[in-house]
Amino acid sequence: MNIELITKLASKPQLYEKGNSVMWTDPYISKQLLELHINPNHDIASRSHEKIKNLAEWILGNTGKERMNILDLGCGPGLYAELLAQKGHSVTAIDFSESSIQYAISQAKEKQLKIEYMVQNYLDMNFEGQFDLVMLIYLDFCALLPDERDKVLEKIYKALKKGGLFICDVVNEKNLDKKIIAQSWEVQKTGFWKNTPYIALANGHHYPEAKVLANHHIVIGEKEEVSTYIFWNHYYKKEELVPILKQKGFTDIKTYENVLPDSDCWNGENVTFYRSKKE
Numbered sequence: 001m002n003i004e005l006i007t008k009l010a011s012k013p014q015l016y017e018k019g020n021s022v023m024w025t026d027p028y029i030s031k032q033l034l035e036l037h038i039n040p041n042h043d044i045a046s047r048s049h050e051k052i053k054n055l056a057e058w059i060l061g062n063t064g065k066e067r068m069n070i071l072d073l074g075c076g077p078g079l080y081a082e083l084l085a086q087k088g089h090s091v092t093a094i095d096f097s098e099s100s101i102q103y104a105i106s107q108a109k110e111k112q113l114k115i116e117y118m119v120q121n122y123l124d125m126n127f128e129g130q131f132d133l134v135m136l137i138y139l140d141f142c143a144l145l146p147d148e149r150d151k152v153l154e155k156i157y158k159a160l161k162k163g164g165l166f167i168c169d170v171v172n173e174k175n176l177d178k179k180i181i182a183q184s185w186e187v188q189k190t191g192f193w194k195n196t197p198y199i200a201l202a203n204g205h206h207y208p209e210a211k212v213l214a215n216h217h218i219v220i221g222e223k224e225e226v227s228t229y230i231f232w233n234h235y236y237k238k239e240e241l242v243p244i245l246k247q248k249g250f251t252d253i254k255t256y257e258n259v260l261p262d263s264d265c266w267n268g269e270n271v272t273f274y275r276s277k278k279e
C-alpha cells in the first residue's frame with residue numbers, strides 16, 4: 001500500500017478542495033443512498049418518515065395557501081413531493097441522482113400521483129415566475145459553496161411567483177463540536193462505498209475563517225485504488241444569512257428553531273429553518 005500517498009491524501013484539505021470522486025451520482029453509491037433515503041426509521045440521507053410527515057405539515061402550515069405550485073430542489077426519492085401531491089398541490093421535483101428519480105417516478109406511478117420529476121442539477125435550472133413555494137430541505141443549502149449559494153438563491157428568486165415563499169433548513173452555529181465528524185475507520189467486504197472489499201478512513205475538519213466544516217472520506221479498494229470525497233458543510237448565524245437573503249431580494253424573512261423535536265446535530269435547536277418571501 002502506498003502509505004506516502006495515503007498520508008498525503010489524509011491531511012487536512014485546503015478550503016473548498018474537491019475530492020477525486022463524486023458520491024451522489026455514482027451508480028453504485030447512489031443505490032446505497034437510495035436504500036438509506038427510503039429507510040423510514042433513521043435520519044441518514046433523508047430524515048425519518050415520521051419527521052418528514054411532521055415537517056411537510058409544518059411547511060404547509062407556514063404557507064397558508066391551498067393548491068400551490070411547489071418546486072422541491074434536491075428531492076431525493078420524492079418523500080416530501082408525494083406528501084405534498086397527496087394534499088392536492090402541483091409538485092415539480094428535481095434531483096441529479098438518476099437512481100432516486102427513477103425510484104420516485106415508479107412510486108408516483110404506483111400511487112397514481114401526478115408529480116413532475118426531473119433529473120437535473122438545480123444549479124442549472126431555469127424557471128421564471130412559476131412557483132408559490134420553493135423548498136430545499138435537509139441542509140442541502142449548507143453544502144453550497146458561496147458562489148453556488150448566490151447562484152441558487154438568484155434562480156430560486158426568479159422561479160418564484162410574486163408573493164411566493166422559499167423554505168430551507170440550515171445548520172447553525174450551535175454545538176459545533178458535535179457537528180464535526182470524529183476520526184474513524186472501517187474495513188468492509190462490501191458496503192456503502194463499494195461492492196468489493198475496502199478500507200474507509202474518515203475525518204472532520206473545521207475552517208472557522210469560512211464558517212465551514214469538512215467531512216473527509218478516503219476509500220481504498222482491493223487494487224489499492226483510492227477515492228476521496230470531501231463534503232463542505234457551512235453553518236450560518238441568523239445575523240449572517242438574513243442579510244444574504246435580503247441582498248438577493250427576499251423580504252419578510254422568518255426564522256424558526258426546534259421545528260423538529262430531536263436535539264441531535266441535524267434537528268432541534270441545531271438547525272434553523274428560514275422562510276423568505278418574494279414581494
Ligand SMILES: C[S@@+](CC[C@H](N)C(=O)[O-])C[C@H]1O[C@@H](n2cnc3c(N)ncnc32)[C@H](O)[C@@H]1O
Pocket residue numbers: 024037045046047073074075076077079080094095096097100120121122123136137138140
Ligand atoms: C440530503 S439529501 C435530501 C433529500 C431530500 N430533500 C430529503 O430530505 O429527503 C440531498 C439530495 O440532494 C440532491 N442534490 C445535491 N446537490 C444537488 C444538485 N446540485 N442538483 C440536484 N440535486 C442535488 C442529492 O442527490 C440528494 O438526493
